Amino acid sequence: MLVGYARVSTRDQNPAAQSVDEILLCYPGAVASLHHRIAHELNALGAPIVARILSELANERTGIDIHPGATIGRHLFIDHGFGVVIGETAEIGDNVSIYQGVTLGGTDPANGIGGKRHPTLCDDVIVGSGAQILGPVIVNPRARIGANAVVTKDVPEGAVMVGIPARSTLLDATEYARDFVPYGTPCNEAFDPATQKLEILQCQLEVLQKQLKTLLDERAASGEGDDAPRRKGGRKSA
Numbered sequence: 001m002l003v004g005y006a007r008v009s010t011r012d013q014n015p016a017a018q019s020v021d022e023i024l025l026c027y028p029g030a031v032a033s034l035h036h037r038i039a040h041e042l043n044a045l046g047a048p049i050v051a052r053i054l055s056e057l058a059n060e061r062t063g064i065d066i067h068p069g070a071t072i073g074r075h076l077f078i079d080h081g082f083g084v085v086i087g088e089t090a091e092i093g094d095n096v097s098i099y100q101g102v103t104l105g106g107t108d109p110a111n112g113i114g115g116k117r118h119p120t121l122c123d124d125v126i127v128g129s130g131a132q133i134l135g136p137v138i139v140n141p142r143a144r145i146g147a148n149a150v151v152t153k154d155v156p157e158g159a160v161m162v163g164i165p166a167r168s169t170l171l172d173a174t175e176y177a178r179d180f181v182p183y184g185t186p187c188n189e190a191f192d193p194a195t196q197k198l199e200i201l202q203c204q205l206e207v208l209q210k211q212l213k214t215l216l217d218e219r220a221a222s223g224e225g226d227d228a229p230r231r232k233g234g235r236k237s238a
Contacts, residue, residue, distance in 0.1 A: 028062035029078030036066045043068035070104075073123070080129075087118035093141070096121050099129035107135040119151075 035058035043051035051068035063082035080100040106117035128147035146162035
């Protein structure tokens, strides 16, 4: 598991990582991940108190709060990590990257009974710093959640979500993304939903202007402008 984590933390994701030893000894994400693997097994074996104590020790050292009940796949990459919160029923797939300040938060069940109340992140998802993903939503594979976005609805596969509430840009992640995009946030105005809406409105206006010009040209060619009858009620000529 540790070697797998170190493999994810390569220079493609974090150029500051110089060696596997440095990652395992100095990177809080690796420490938190190791503690969680052990705590998760203890929780499954019927020792929830011991599991919670272990997770709290990891939280105290790293600032990363992962509930022992959370299910985490292979090669989770938590960069910087401080302030990351992963709730009890959260599920994380393989090759997921999470940055500092991210919350995978739960919603309170209306009937007071537990159950699935935290998000599910599928494979190859990237969650930017400060993003909040709340409730039992599904973030489908290859989706990118931009920094500080607030997600409360399911995210389509390959979508790029930005803003509060999070909105999908009009481009699929595959149209711009390399295998890894730091912070999951495209730094380009082309991915701003407001900019995209303005461009759409501009295109629609240009189409309407062309249609209006065509109608006026056709009317002028048919002579309707000169021969059109007077309005009803107009005075007759003597």
